[in-house]
Amino acid sequence: MIKLTKENTARAIERCKQLKPKVRFLEDRTFAVESANNPNVYQVRFDVKDGEKFGECQCKAAERGLVCYHIAGAAAVNILRQSMKRMAA
Numbered sequence: 001m002i003k004l005t006k007e008n009t010a011r012a013i014e015r016c017k018q019l020k021p022k023v024r025f026l027e028d029r030t031f032a033v034e035s036a037n038n039p040n041v042y043q044v045r046f047d048v049k050d051g052e053k054f055g056e057c058q059c060k061a062a063e064r065g066l067v068c069y070h071i072a073g074a075a076a077v078n079i080l081r082q083s084m085k086r087m088a089a
């Protein structure tokens with residue numbers, strides 16, 4: 001899994017805003033993200049350990065340890081979900 005920091009997610013968030021991939025919720029902390037430029041659908045998973053956030057994706061960029069726009073897109077949806085859950089609680 002890739003450790004997510006403000007620094008390494010900034011570019012991915014920018015790309016995500018341009019490409020606007022479709023994100024689907026699968027189960028807690030797991031999302032399916034459609035590629036913007038090919039028919040692939042990637043599964044993105046998140047984890048939190050000792051207050052640090054981690055993410056993983058099945059695409060080539062993430063394989064090389066880069067935060068891809070799939071992770072950024074799923075992270076945005078994940079944050080929304082978490083805050084909605086807190087509001088409902």
Ligand SMILES: [Zn+2]
Pocket residue numbers: 042057058059060061062068069070071
């Ligand atoms: Zn990816």
